[in-house]
Amino acid sequence: MKLIGEQKDYSAESIQTWLVTNLAEQLNVSPESIDIHEPFYGYVIGGFQSWGIVTELEEWLGISLPSSVFYQHPDLTTLAQYLANEKRKNQTDNFSSSVIAKTLELSPKFLNFFGRNQ
Numbered sequence: 001m002k003l004i005g006e007q008k009d010y011s012a013e014s015i016q017t018w019l020v021t022n023l024a025e026q027l028n029v030s031p032e033s034i035d036i037h038e039p040f041y042g043y044v045i046g047g048f049q050s051w052g053i054v055t056e057l058e059e060w061l062g063i064s065l066p067s068s069v070f071y072q073h074p075d076l077t078t079l080a081q082y083l084a085n086e087k088r089k090n091q092t093d094n095f096s097s098s099v100i101a102k103t104l105e106l107s108p109k110f111l112n113f114f115g116r117n118q
Contacts, residue, residue: 010061010087016080018060022053023076036076057083063090 016036024031026049034043050070058065063086066072073079 010084012077012080012084015061015083015087016076018057019053019076019080022056026053034076039075040070040073040079061087061090063087 020031020034020036023043023045024034026045027034027043051067054065054067054069057069061083065083065086069082070079073082
């Protein structure tokens with residue numbers, strides 16, 4: 001399978017392209033033969049193969065996914081949109097956590113500077 005290298009575009013379109021490319025590779029067919037509106041269960045792919053794709057998706061997107069994520073969405077288009085939303089949500093959560101951590105880390109220094117942490 002091919003991972004998209006240092007690409008930082010996690011749009012639904014980019015994720016859909018990734019899904020099509022990797023599904024086609026697993027099925028040994030051309031990406032053009034993958035119908036993005038066909039239900040995922042319409043493709044004959046084993047649990048081990050779908051688990052492999054989910055694992056690589058997790059690595060690429062940096063988010064945790066249930067192993068059944070393919071079967072929880074009607075087609076690749078819907079799945080790509082869901083994944084893009086999850087990635088956006090994860091980035092927002094990480095940013096908020098980072099800001100809170102930095103604020104808490106700096107608070108004692110500021111309090112000491114103003115003589116209020118005694």
